[in-house]
Amino acid sequence: MSLLAVISAEGQVKKADSPWPLVQQQMRPWTRWWWMGNAVDEKNLASALSAYAAAGIGGVEITPIYGAKGFEDRYIDFLSPRWMSMLSFTVNKAKALGMGVDMNTGTGWPFGGPQITPQFAASKLVLQRYLIPKGESLKESITIKDEKQRKAGAVLQAVTAYAADGQVFSLFDKVDAKGQLQWTAPASDVEIYAIFSGRTLQQVKRAAPSGEGYTLDHLDKASVDVYLERFDQAFKGKSPGVRSFFNDSYEVYGANWTPTFLKAFKQLKGYDLSTHIRALTGKDSTSTEAGRLKSDYRETMSKLLLENFTQNWTSWAHRYKSLTKNQSHGSPGNLLDLYATVDIPETETFGSSHFDIPGVRRDSADIRNVDPDPVMSKFASSAAHTTGKTLVSSETFTWLTEHFKTSFSQAKPEAEQLFLSGINHIFYHGTTFSPAEIPFPGWLFYASTNMVPANSLWPQLKGMDDYFTRCQSLLQSGRSDNELLIYWPVYDAWSNPKGMDMPMKVHDVDVWLYPSEFYRQSLKLAGLGYSFDFASDHMLAGARAEKGLLVTSPKASPYQTLIIPAAKLMPLKTLEDILALARNGATVIFQQFPEDVPGLADLEKNRSAFKSLIAGLDLKSLSAGVKGTAYGSGQILLAKEIQKALAFKKLDGEKLTETGLKFIRRKLTNGKYYFLVNHTAKTIDEYIPLNSSSPLVTLLDPLSGDYGRAQTQTKEGKTWVKVHLQPGETFFLQTGSSPIIRKPWTYLAKPAETLVLDDHWDLHFTQGGPVLPADKHLDKLISWTKLNDSLATSFSGTGAYTRTFTMPRQLQGEYLLNLGKVDESAHVWINGKDAGIIWSIPFQARIGKFLRPGQNTIRIEVANLMANRIRYMDQKGIPWRNYHEINFVNINYKPFDASAWEPMPSGLLGPVKITGYH
Known part of the structure; x- marks a missing residue:
């Protein structure tokens, strides 16, 4: 390790004179890496990885999928x-490049393949x-009628008779x-x-060569073991x-059963599910008992x-000294567990x-449900x-916009919203592997934002x-710092009498x-400035109570209070656990x-x-809207407005957030990080209060990497920090700063004269296609598509704007360059020096x-979107998409065609x- 680096108290390596950690691979953004047809080779793999590393990507997640037509001879099983x-x-x-590799434990999604015979395939009732x-008998035999299910080996598991007089017979x-x-x-x-225990007959979606086959039965250990044995x-x-091994979101459609379900149900719940089949399969029931x-x-x-x-697969991965990375959403289970x-x-x-x-563009055609x-x-x-886990990941920017129309400025607040969560x-x-010889736009995946080298x-x-790397370097530091723990009453959702299984999907949160x-309470508490899990x-x-705090894991930060939002149903065991936590402090x-309690198992006993x-909780009024009682060494409070109880506890x-x-x-260890985000339409230029008292606060700008000591005030024992954040800007604050930063942060508070550079620009197109337009001299800044040049209208790539300007003899303390409207990204050089990517x-x-x-x-190099070149190619009938399986679709999953698009504005529009600034 360099003598210029030190190990921080958080275990991260930092430069001795900088508050920023030295970058490690997990701090950089990673990318899902589709291998189309597994048509990969060492030369192109090496070239692609080198390009990704140079662009600042920290790792790849390999997911093999279907291939491009005409390249079948390159496919690898x-x-x-x-x-x-x-x-x-x-x-x-x-x-060798300092990158990491994750791998999908399968191809496409969900898990399945040729090793999954019907015996081990996803099951349904x-x-x-x-x-x-x-007084009569059944004349026909009780055998499976569906021919596909018969061939798949559907097995009779229960026969129950429901008599008109209410009698039930297990037959x-x-x-x-x-x-x-x-x-x-x-x-x-x-x-x-x-x-009958039947099979969904679902095949692996978007499977790669030798990945085709039935989806596995995730509910059956033997099926999972058979699946993993191939690996x-x-x-x-x-x-x-x-x-790490990766598993995509649970998209096992209609898999509401497994051959051992009746046995497992009896073991868990103590009664026979087969006598309740009519209620179980009733789709439109409204009865409480069915729920x-x-x-x-x-x-x-x-x-x-x-x-x-989940536990089985994770244990398997650990045997190979690898981690597991799982998207639990969509699963018919408790997502938190x-x-x-x-x-x-x-x-x-x-x-x-x-x-x-x-200025954030959002096309109405891009809005989902x-x-x-x-x-x-x-x-x-x-x-x-x-x-107490350090890393929490996200599949990011899926269908953020229509293909070829995603800008970095649209991606930034979406990622920040994730960071805030x-x-x-x-x-x-994600990123699709594409051999170098494949012409523009290369191989592409149909649901991606196309983070590929061919992207303009x-x-x-x-x-x-x-x-993103600077943000994640700090967001991976220390531990989470949330004061509230909120109980999720999953049984309220599970008791919905409609349907059978209940996949909890990202798309169905409504x-x-x-x-x-x-x-509703989560949103309200967040708006009031509370942090929670x-x-x-x-x-x-x-969990356990320790010194008045809630501890969920030895590696996790403790919580100050447990919140139980309004819930109709809660298991007796959960209520007992909650009261035990209160009893212990x-x-x-x-x-x-x-x-009430949920379920039918031991209902009357549990309900009583x-x-x-x-009834044993003797609550008394403690303040307006708050009742409560001491309970053991802890306290139980009841408040319809939760914030009133929090205020009573002086939390x-x-x-x-105001x-x-x-x-x-x-x-x-000594202080906190605050990540501040301005997603409002106004500039926030004021002192803001922090729920802490710190003699030193360092302000860190993740966009530029700059930092400095913030201006602070102390009021009523709290630190107030001066911030200046324009719409779309973010900052980190570090309290209890270590190392001590002596350089003050320069606030741009007093603007002086402004120099406007709106005319006399020379424009030279440097890279892109289909053809480089001729050089232009611009009397005013306008979109390339307004230059009355068809080559410029169809162009996707980079154009370099240059000009000279004169500064006064006496320069101010700091100067701010504002480019106005940019379509879509700019790299600036001033006097031959790299001034950064804006x-x-x-x-x-x-x-x-x-x-x-x-x-x-x-010199301002501006890169525009891929859209205009793709539009040109579709108008001219130039082939560029020809894949097996789904081929290439638009955001509404219809065949993709850009020929009718209007040209997307491109270039430096200013002012x-x-x-x-003084």
């Missing part, structure tokens, strides 16, 4: 010796109904080997429900050297998925969000925080990558998340007491004990150190201004 050789080469080359008049043992029911109906008509054979007992039954069913499914797949089981929980963003930042939701993202980060390890969605923005990607008081019933069972705030515990949110700023904190709103940078009195030169 998944997990074959040749494929393993390519993987080994990739791991070694990446290591198949129902057949029969009617028997009173499975009265069906002979030929399916004949040896039974006569009683003195009332009877409806027979026969269930064991390919690895031959040796670690493949990947950092209770389905809650028990969904809880059983959650347990099977957790134990037989599923996320918490793996080493790196991963969420995803799908679609675009609305931001009030002036629901926006990416920070509360949804907090399920993954909460699982990491409560278990506790995500600190983003993966681009690629020469300036490092600007965004460096920003169904299972938005209607809950849990969601979510906890499951299982997490509360493992914790503070618990109920918005209201839950009404539950109500007795609630204040961060008042800085300005419109959003934040997240990280706890350091790639996001508000498109400005400090340039005082580059200026000199008198004549100066400025360009240089403003001095």
Whole structure:
């Protein structure tokens, strides 16, 4: 290690004179790396990885998928010796470049393949109904009618008769080997429900060569073991050297059963599910009893998925000295427990969000059914925080916009919203491997933002990558610093009487998340400046009270208070665990007491004990809107408005949110990091209060890497920090600063004269296509598409703007360059010196150190989107997409065609201004 570096108290390597950690690979953004047809080779792999590393990407996540037509002779079978050789080469080359490698434990998604025979394939309950008049017998045999299910080996598992007079008969043992029911109906008509363990017959989506086959049964350990055995054979007992194995979101459609479900249900719930088949399969029921039954069913499914797949797969990965990275959303289970089981929980963003930042483009055609939701993202980060895990990742920018129209300035606030939710390890969605000889735009994946070297923005990607790297270097430091732990009442959702299984999808949060008081209170508390994580019933069972705080893991930061939002249903065991925490010293705030226990198992016994515990709480009025009682060495409070109980306990949110700023904190050994984000439409220029008292505060700018000692005041024991944040800007504050930063931060508070550079620009196109337009002299700044030049209208690439300008003899203390409107990213040189990449709103940078009195030169290289060149290619009928499987689709999953697009504005539109500051 260099003598100029030190190990911080947080275990990170830092330069001795800088508050920024030295960059490690996990701090950089990583990318999902599609191998189309596995048509990879060492030369092109080495070239691609080198390009990614140069752009600031820290690692790749290999996901093999279908291939391009015409290149079948290059395809490599998944997990074959040749494929393993390519993987080994990739791991070694990446290591030499300082990069990491993750690997999908499969191809496409979800897990499955040729080793999954129908015996081990994803299962579903198949129902057949029969009617028997009173006193008669069933004439037909009870055998599977669906020919596909018969071939797949569907097995009869239960036969239950429901008589018109209310009697229920279990008849499975009265069906002979030929399916004949040896039974006569009683003195009332009877409806027979026969269930078979069938198969969904779902195939792996977007499979790569030798990855095709049935999706596996995630609920069955034997099926998972058979699936993983193929990898064991390919690895031959040796670690493949990947950092982490990856599993995409759970998209196993209709998989609501497994052959052992009845047995597992009986073991968990103590009663026979087969006698309740009519209620279980009733899709439009509104009865409370059906909801209770389905809650028990969904809880059983959650347990099977957790134990037989997630824990099983993670244990398998650890045997190869690798981690697991899992997207639990979409699973029919408790998301918090599923996320918490793996080493790196991963969420995803799908679609675009609305931001009030002036100038952020959001095309109405790009808007999905629901926006990416920070509360949804907090399920993954909460699982990491409560278990003390450092990394929380995200599949980032999936379908952020239509193809070829995604700008860096649109990506930035989406990523910041993830950071604010506790995500600190983003993966681009994504990058497609493409051999060098494939012409523009190379091989591409249909749902990606196309972070590929062929992208016309690629020469300036490092600007965004460096920003994300600086953010993540601090967001991976220390521990999360959230004061509240909020219980997630999953049983309220599980008790919905409609349907059977309940996949909790990112795209369906308006169904299972938005209607809950849990969601509404989370938003309200965040708006009041509180920081929090979510906890499951299982997490509360493992928590303990220690010195008045809640401890969920030895590696996790403790919480000051447990919040129980209004919930109708709560298991008796969970209530007992909550009261035990209070008894041992914790503070618990109920918005209201839950009404009842969920499920049918031991209902009356559990209900009686539950109500007795609630009735035993002798609450008294403590303040306006707050009731409570001492409970053991802790306290239980009841407040319809949770913030009133928090105020009673003198637990204040961060008042800085009253300005419109959003934040997240990280706890350091000596101090904290605050990440401040201005996603409002206004400039915030004032002192803001912090819920801490620190003699020193360092301000760190992740966009430029600059830093300095902040101006502070002390009021009533709290530190107030001077901030100046324009819309779209972010800063980190470090309290209790170490090392001590003596250089003061330069606030741009007093503008002086402004120099406007709107005319007399020379424009030279440097790289791109289809053809480089001729040089231009611009009397005013306008879009390339307005130059009355068809070559410029169709051009995607980089154009360099140059001119000279004169500065006064006496320079100010600092100067700010504002480029105005940029379509889409700019790299600036002043007097031949690199002044940085200006790639996001508000498109400005400090340039005082580059200026000199008198004549100066400025060169601005502007990169536009790929859209105009793709539009040209589609108009001319130039082929560029020809893939197997789904081929290439637009954001609405229709065949892609850009020929009717309007040209996207391109270039430097200004006004360009240089403003001095005293």
